[in-house]
Amino acid sequence: MLLLVLFAGYWCCVTLFPHVHRIDGCVYVHSHPYSGTSGNPAHSHTAQQFQLIAHLSLLVLAVGALVVFVRALVGRIFHFRLRRPAVRQGAPMRSFALRAPPVC
Template sequence: MRKRLKNIGALLLLVLFAGYWSCVTLFPHVHRIDGLLYVHSHPYSGPAGNPTHSHSAQQFQLIAHLSLLVMALATLAALVRRPEERTFLFGPFRPARRSFAPMRSCPLRAPPCL
């Protein structure tokens, strides 16, 4: 039962990511208001350069706050995890030690290249 719930959760996250990716990729557009450019994306019908809809100042403020909230939550989620789980890409750093090979004491170097 636990594995089934885990699979359903993974599928829901995949669908959520696919929806977000398609919305960001397929529907970006620009609004020009008072000489400022506002770029955002959401499903709509119309050209990207000159959208046929408009937003109020409160809607633009809501878009900015939601973007900030999502980034803050993502950063907090990455920092709250336990340090041993925070491997990200390469995993924890462990210095290499070779106890089977003695250290050389004489400074040898390769011949110069011509």
């Protein structure tokens, strides 16, 4: 239940609260709860906070790439494997011919 609440909170923050800061010709886009509009949020951040946002974004990207790389080295890749359909032994295979409905 806790994971569901955490995921819902994360999803809401990312989906409902993205906004833009324009500082010195640079555009910073991130999301967290705030007041104001998305083009003009009623708050600001320090240079250190923008640096932290950039480092955390890079960390998430690097960890994701590392996980994919390590799984590829081990021989596990991210895809769904095809499985044979489950068929009861001795049960006849039924096929249905598709046709248009009768017309009066």
